[in-house]
Amino acid sequence: MKDYSLFKINLIGGIVSPGTLQNILEAAKLAGVREVSFGARQQLLMYVKAETVRGSGILEFKKKLYESNILFEVDSDKKPNIISSYCAEEVFPTGQWISEGIYKDIFDGFDYEPQLKINISDSQQSFTPFFTGNLNFIASSIQNFWYLYVRFKQSNKIFRFPILIYTLEIPKVCQRIEEVMLSSGEMDEHEVYEKVIAKGEVISQVIQEDLLLPKFSLPYYEGFNRYGEKTWLGIYRRNETFSIEFLLEICRVCLETKIGQICTTPWKSLIVKGIENKHRLIWDKLLGKYGINVRHAANELNWQVEDFSQEGLSLKKSIIREFDDEDVRTFGLCFAVQTRSKSEVFGSVVIKKRKVFAGLFHVFDIYHTVDFNPNTRELVLFEQSVHKAHVPEMLQRLSKRYYAQGNVNKEAIKKEENPKSETNSTELFQCKTCFTIYDSRFGDSVNGIVAGIRFADLPASYCCPMCESEKSTFVAVKADSLLV
Incomplete structure (x- = not known):
């Protein structure tokens, strides 16, 4: 029997109530867990020991999750989390008609556990990825209607569904497409559409205009930030782990100050919205108590590493150190490290590990997406067979090419750029x-x-x-x- 098992708890849409998170964390603490992580699909991840001297162990932890009606997987990822751009709602620029209620109407409609990756995205934001799912719903300009882009599993081939889908139909359409795609062999886009429609009528509209996505520009998602009469707080951890004790304190403060939800992000961070100005000091003291820094440089925040990849984190840290030493500008770019052959990462620059000489050694291949837009997912090789020590140098060259080609978001660059925060503009x-x-x-x-x-x-x-x-x-x- 293995000493540890990986528990994955899906937080649908990247939203969790403080009370629910508190129940999960208290059960995990009894099972001997001291730290947890948040994954690239906004899920909660933790390793649980089979048996503990004083704790309850895996069996008791499972029992408590069942009793709380919390869905989970152990050492498996057959049921990926539904991710959404809700974490960006209110705090970053988004569209006009998508509200908290619309997001929650969609999530509440899922009465089954999807086996395909589903993304729900506002078309005007650039904080969460659009096409990392198998079923990617993107808001159209018509209220309550969504584009649907379908990507077959383990493929970068994407096709647009020929109709706009009504908000409340999204769960039903997802289940139908899943039944079709998982039960049939290879199909083209027309077959998928015809088989889905054959299962029954779908409330829809004809597509009248092509989807226009914003130029990618990652907003600074950490620290205290005012919006309207309230404040939101973004918390990033360099090692991508959060202590149980710290998160339990967050839950306690949220419950005491009547904050109803906590958001997780695809950048493995947390966002707490709706902090009243009169409660700001409470949050300051909480961060101080646990020594939490909320002023990391932007060139450290624009990275995505695979879940639980110490090798990827180590490479990221060494590159960032050299970027700092050389004062490298990375505004407008985001970087991803892939150390596992079949994993999926999101970035405009992708560093892929490749084994050579029958796996005895490894090198890195460096790619960038077309037009350096991470949402295109179409990779262009920049340099191959790079030794780890030379990766930072190659990335500096690639960054210079990015600026030389004029790909940087011209609207964003009009503002006075500061590497630590968009707010400086x-x-x-x-x-x-x-x-x-x-x-x-x-x-x-x-x-x-x-x-x-x-x-x-x-x-x-x-x-x-x-x-x-x-x-x-x-x-x-x-x-x-x-x-x-």
């Missing part, structure tokens, strides 16, 4: 007394200041909404030097 002023931020993108609803008003244009009588200090108390700041 916006005029920020901070109160020296209580550290409150005035961000012209949001204005100040407490004082009746609408969004878009520059700090310089505020009346002389303006005062801090938190401590009522005078306007002269505010000083201009950059995002990476904010006092938090």
Whole structure:
């Protein structure tokens, strides 16, 4: 019998309530688990020991998950998590009509466990991937109707379903396509469509225009960030692990301050939305208690490594160190490390490990996607058979090619770029007394200041909404030097 087993718990859409997560973590703690991870498909991952001296072990852990109606897999990935762009909703630029309720209506409609990878995406965001699933639903410009792009398993061939799918039909369509694709041999796109429609009518619309996706630009997803009258907090961990004790504290604070959900991201981080300004100090103390840093450089956040890949993490860290030493610019790019032949990673630059000499040695092949857009998934070879020591140098050359070809998002580059945060492109002023931020993108609803008003244009009588200090108390700041 193995000493450890890998438990995978799907958090549908990357959403989990603090109460549910608390139940999972408390059961895991009794089973001897001390750290957990979040996967690239927004799922919860942990290794559980077969038997523990004082803990309950695997059997008791399974029992507690069953009692709480929590679905899980052990040492298997036959039922992949449904991922979504809900984690970006409200906090990053997204479309006009998709709301929290629409996402949840879709998730609630799944009364079966999918065996195909399903992605639910807002078409206007670039935080979560569009085409890493087998069934990729992307919002159209018509309210409550979605494009569907189908990708066969272990393939990069994608075809667009010839109709737009109605929101509440998504679970039903997914189940039909799954029945067709998993029970039949090779098929072309027309056969798939005809067999799905033959199973019954689907509420749909004719496609009237092609899908236009935004230019990829990864938003800075860490730290405290104001939006409207509230704050969201992004938490990234360099080793991609979170201690049970820390997460239990997060759940406790969420429950005490009436935050109803926690979001996981494809970048293996957490986002907590809806933090009231009056509760900000509680979160500051929580991060301080566990020594959690929330100001990592952007060139460390734009990476995706396979789940539980220490080799991939080690390579990532060594490359980032050299990037820092050489002051390499990576704005607009995202990188992926693939050390397992059949794994799927998301990036505009992909570093693939390849074994040579009957597996005695290995080298790395470096690819980039067409136009450096990670959502195209079509790879172009840049350099092959690269020794590990030379990978950072090759990536620097590739980054220079990216900028030389003018692929960088011109809209994003108009803003003053700072390698640590997109927020630096916006005029920020901070109160020296209580550290409150005035961000012209949001204005100040407490004082009746609408969004878009520059700090310089505020009346002389303006005062801090938190401590009522005078306007002269505010000083201009950059995002990476904010006092938090």
